[in-house]
Amino acid sequence: MAAFEQPNILIVEDDSDIASMLTDLLKSHGFGAWSVGNGRDMDRLLTRQKFDLVILDAMLPGEDGFSICMRLRASRSLPILMLTARREDVDRILGLELGADDYVTKPFNSRELLARIRSILRRASLAHKPGDVIGPLTFAGWCIDPSSRKLVDADGDEVSMTTAEFDLLWAFCCNPNKILTREQLLSMTHAGAAGPVERSIDAHISRIRQKIEPNLKDPVFIKTVRLGGYLFAAFVEKTK
Template identity: 75%
Template sequence: MIASRQSSSPPSILIVEDDAEIAGMLAELMKGNGFDARCARDGNEMDRLLRRQGCDLIILDGMLPGEDGFSICRRLRSAMAVPILMLTARSEDVDRILGLELGADDYVTKPFNSRELVARVRSILRRSSLSQADVATAERLTFDGWRIDLARRQLFDTDGDEVSMTTAEFDLLWAFCCNPNVVLTRDQLLSMTHAGSAGPVERSVDAHISRIRQKIEPNIKDPTFIKTVRLGGYLFAATVEPLP
């Protein structure tokens, strides 16, 4: 069971990194920018810290002893929606896409720029929590028996069960629901959600959409909701209606 945390405290960052020098540097960087920071050397220690106290974001190394970061990312995403930023020396496009497909909200390669890393952390946290003004004007929508609660950032399937979604996945689905039956280019989706900050623009959006399809489509091989428009982008083919 994951422990909860007090919302009034500074944003909490859990750094999962086996290199003590890098972990220490990251912790100091986060603390110096107003965050609370803790470090774990591997997946087991991460699990112990999460049970003791939740966190707002996890910075996860991809290359860890024992269970690697990609496996940990998959495991975390199946159990919780905490934002995950993967920080790893694996810089190939295939690794970036794998990280996103496994549920990471962003992917940064080593060596990294400290200011950029902090900016990405702030961006993820900003997207994972609605402002008070957004909450006051948020709507609850429904499409084909599915319900999406914009204020609580929750998605419920046709049986009423909540479907776990990452920040980027929810933002993309939200953008689609607000623009049903309209072709949206990848650039438009990026401007609405910042979903492509982790890597190559087209591929990062595609990876997140692939994960959304796995969660909402009756047949992943023949999508009925999120349709690909050749040379155009994507179209959300559903009737979206407001809920009281």
């Protein structure tokens, strides 16, 4: 997405009043906004229009938002912000574990929602901006490239990552064998903007482990440090 392009956002929300309010809010702040009421209509629109973010309601008729989130994440790197009236932590963590980049509960503050949207888009846009980056970097046969924002395994296959997952793994690779607290990781990956709750770091790390660890019961790369945070126990070097 070039700097002058208007970010396009797809709203998947079956409540017509909320969908209309969100559409008006986003358009009034310089975003392109489309809304649909279910996963079937979302799929049709995604084949015709390019979007930079999906705002996905968790409770939808037919296929629910959690199922849609998991399906989208399996096939696309499109950022996802989940929206729901359910405030239980288990739902929030489930959404993040299924691949959502952030999670907002209803009723929501419009300014907070916009801040979270901008934070997600800013992180996703790093793939299109020149930056003062170190990489690509390698560890144990893996290669992570901040310019293309791709993670490639030892066989040369690309592994799908959400923006939050990629940012966390990159932060680890830039700070190998150092204990990083959840607060530090949150700061590194969200630049101090309104991001997911601290506990979401655990959910994202759980997903990263599922993708890179040989044995989930005994992680060799991302180590949990009791009362400390996490440590990336790998030898990291620049590619030649």
